[in-house]
Amino acid sequence: EVQLVESGGGLIQPGGSLRLSCAASGFTFTNYWLHWVRQAPGKGLLWVSGINVDGSETRHADSVTGRFTISRDNTKNTVYLQMDSLRAEDTAVYYCARGGLSVTDVFQRWGQGTLVTVSS
Amino acid sequence: EIVLTQSPATLSLSPGERATLSCRASQTVSSYLAWYQQKPGQAPRLLIYDTSNRATGLPARFSGSGSGTDFTLTISSLEPEDFAIYYCQQRYKWPLSFGGGTEVEIK
Numbered sequence: 703e704v705q706l707v708e709s710g711g712g713l714i715q716p717g718g719s720l721r722l723s724c725a726a727s728g729f730t731f732t733n734y735w736l737h738w739v740r741q742a743p744g745k746g747l748l749w750v751s752g753i754n755v756d757g758s759e760t761r762h763a764d765s766v767t768g769r770f771t772i773s774r775d776n777t778k779n780t781v782y783l784q785m786d787s788l789r790a791e792d793t794a795v796y797y798c799a800r801g802g803l804s805v806t807d808v809f810q811r812w813g814q815g816t817l818v819t820v821s822s
Numbered sequence: 823e824i825v826l827t828q829s830p831a832t833l834s835l836s837p838g839e840r841a842t843l844s845c846r847a848s849q850t851v852s853s854y855l856a857w858y859q860q861k862p863g864q865a866p867r868l869l870i871y872d873t874s875n876r877a878t879g880l881p882a883r884f885s886g887s888g889s890g891t892d893f894t895l896t897i898s899s900l901e902p903e904d905f906a907i908y909y910c911q912q913r914y915k916w917p918l919s920f921g922g923g924t925e926v927e928i929k
Contacts, residue, residue, distance in 0.1 A: 737918075739866075747858075747866065747909055749918040763917045764823065797865055805871055807913040808856045812865035 704728040704811045706798045711816030714788055718820075722783040724798030724813055732756070735801035736774060736781040737809060740794035740818075750796070751783060752807065766792075788820045824848055824912050826921035834929040841897040843924045845910035850890045854914040857886055857895045860923075861906045869908075870895065900926070 710722040724736070737752040751772035752761045760772050771784040781798060795817050799809035825848040835841055845855065853873040858866040868877045870886040873893060883898040897904055905928050910921040 746923045747860075747911075747920040749911075749920065752918070761916050761918075802871070805913075807918055808868060808871045808911070809858070809866070810868050810877070812867070814865055 704800070706800060706811060706813035708796065708798050708813045708816040711796065711818045713819045713821065715822050716789060716820055718788050719784070719786045720788065720818060722785065722796055722798075722816060722818070724781045724783075726779045726781070726798075726800070729800070731779040732776050733803060735806040736772075737799045737801065737807075738772060738781075738783045739797045739799050739809060739812075740792075741797070741815075742791075742794040745794075748794075752801075753781065754806075785818070788818075790820050792818065793820045794818060823917055824851060824915055824919050826910050826912060826919055828908075828910060828921035828924045830924060831922070832925045832927060834927050835900055836929045837900050837902055839900050841895075841900055841904070841926055843895040843897075843908055843926070845888075845893045845895070845921050847891045847893075847912060851912040851914035853889055854912055855886075855888065855893045856911045856913065858909045858911065859904075859906045860909065866909065897926075 705727045707725045738750040753772045769787045774781045795815040797815045798813040800811040802810045827846045829844045856871040857869045860866040874886045907923045907925045
């Protein structure tokens with residue numbers, strides 16, 4: 703069974719840093735792009751970042767470029783999102799999502815999400 | 823950035839009725855449009871990718887159509903479990919983007 707389990711969320715002050723993790727199981731991790739998608743309370747979905755199978759290519763939304771970094775450890779089947787210079791508007795549930803085997807930038811499988819709250 | 827506009831914002835229908843949801847792109851996305859369903863407190867679920875390809879196990883009452891800038895998700899006969907929020911998403915150009923969602927609610 704495919705599983706994506708996020709962790710690392712919590713309450714953080716504006717300007718702070720947080721690292722999210724997503725542990726994957728039930729599939730061949732090295733075959734798939736991984737993404738982070740967030741959802742502010744009561745709002746819609748926003749794609750945040752994506753990373754290719756070996757970590758050599760990363761993409762970020764304009765709103766997080768220069769502040770967030772996506773990475774992966776293929777030996778641990780884990781993808782990370784390093785979030786720096788956090789702002790109140792970054793408050794959201796952050797979902798880890800797996801791409802498809804051939805359609806890499808649709809979100810075929812999702813984790814249950816981890817809540818990040820940026821507030822003083 | 824490609825902006826996706828979904829309409830209507832809310833669709834009030836009864837079980838058994840047909841639902842037609844629209845997604846319009848600010849520029850062409852070719853056929854690279856997907857649809858997701860999200861229920862309260864749950865993660866989204868992929869329904870359709872590349873306009874009309876159903877995800878594994880998706881019931882046949884869900885179908886997608888369109889091309890270029892105008893796309894439609896149709897649910898031929900609403901089941902009770904179909905009342906949810908639906909989002910479209912384009913993968914034609916980075917950054918990937920979602921529409922604002924259409925809520926299908928019980929009338």
